[in-house]
Amino acid sequence: MENTVIEHLVKTIWFDTTGLRLSPTESVTLAADSDLYLATVVFFGSQHGSLSIIAGAGLADQIASRMFQAPLESISCDDVHDSFGELANVLAGNLKSDFFGTADLSRPVIMEGRDSLTGALAIDAIFQKVFVCENRELVLVQVCQVEYSL
Amino acid sequence: MVQAMKILIVDDSRVARSNIMKALSGLVDIRFFEADDGVGAWSIVQRENPDVIFTDWYMQNMDGLELIRRVRQRGNATKICMLTSETNNERQNLARREGANCILTKPIKLDQLARALEQMIG
Numbered sequence: 001m002e003n004t005v006i007e008h009l010v011k012t013i014w015f016d017t018t019g020l021r022l023s024p025t026e027s028v029t030l031a032a033d034s035d036l037y038l039a040t041v042v043f044f045g046s047q048h049g050s051l052s053i054i055a056g057a058g059l060a061d062q063i064a065s066r067m068f069q070a071p072l073e074s075i076s077c078d079d080v081h082d083s084f085g086e087l088a089n090v091l092a093g094n095l096k097s098d099f100f101g102t103a104d105l106s107r108p109v110i111m112e113g114r115d116s117l118t119g120a121l122a123i124d125a126i127f128q129k130v131f132v133c134e135n136r137e138l139v140l141v142q143v144c145q146v147e148y149s150l
Numbered sequence: 151m152v153q154a155m156k157i158l159i160v161d162d163s164r165v166a167r168s169n170i171m172k173a174l175s176g177l178v179d180i181r182f183f184e185a186d187d188g189v190g191a192w193s194i195v196q197r198e199n200p201d202v203i204f205t206d207w208y209m210q211n212m213d214g215l216e217l218i219r220r221v222r223q224r225g226n227a228t229k230i231c232m233l234t235s236e237t238n239n240e241r242q243n244l245a246r247r248e249g250a251n252c253i254l255t256k257p258i259k260l261d262q263l264a265r266a267l268e269q270m271i272g
Contacts, residue, residue, distance in 0.1 A: 017256075068168065079165070082165050085163065090235045093208075093236050094235055094255075106208075
């Protein structure tokens with residue numbers, strides 16, 4: 001699948017799930033002044049891989065507020081983990097067929113921090129794109145293929 | 151006295167369960183049950199015998215597909231709608247063959263849930 005088609009799919013699913021708009025950008029600097037959230041869903045079947053999304057804590061809070069349809073001040077850390085994971089799950093399921101066919105999906109794994117997550121940017125990905133969300137926050141969406149040899 | 155319709159929502163995401171219940175609330179008189187995996191859902195099925203189940207596919211302990219198989223071993227009275235981000239046709243057909251009455255692909259618009267419920271209960 002062409003990258004432009006994947007980009008369009010990601011933007012559509014993101015908007016339908018969160019009500020927030022993504023625009024592609026060439027910048028690779030993610031929210032420098034806050035922690036990051038990373039959600040990863042693993043594909044396992046005849047081919048293995050993963051989908052990850054990374055966003056700043058401020059945007060992750062906003063996503064939770066939108067998805068729970070609740071005021072930002074009422075959003076808990078659990079709410080952020082739950083909604084960010086569900087967003088990754090929805091993106092992964094929709095992109096899976098084109099990359100990994102009938103593979104199964106894992107439950108989303110959520111990590112929070114900064115230093116431990118920056119390594120994700122260096123992974124060799126089959127799709128990687130940075131987006132601006134609502135003209136403010138940056139979001140990284142990445143699909144990787146993993147080769148296992150036992 | 152007419153009894154409330156029993157609807158079981160099964161999803162490992164709280165936000166997904168919450169939004170499904172919001173979408174269906176007020177359509178008919180509904181008594182909701184919730185589970186975050188197939189094991190919890192199966193326990194509720196045996197105890198409450200729900201009229202309708204809305205279930206996610208990929209969950210820990212027992213997935214939605216296995217839940218459908220178990221429910222169908224009890225009969226066809228319970229209507230089942232699978233809500234999943236799985237878009238692969240082969241996989242969706244598998245869920246239909248196992249007994250799902252309908253499949254909605256995430257992200258789901260709220261009016262799709264209402265229409266699905268109306269279609270399943272006639």
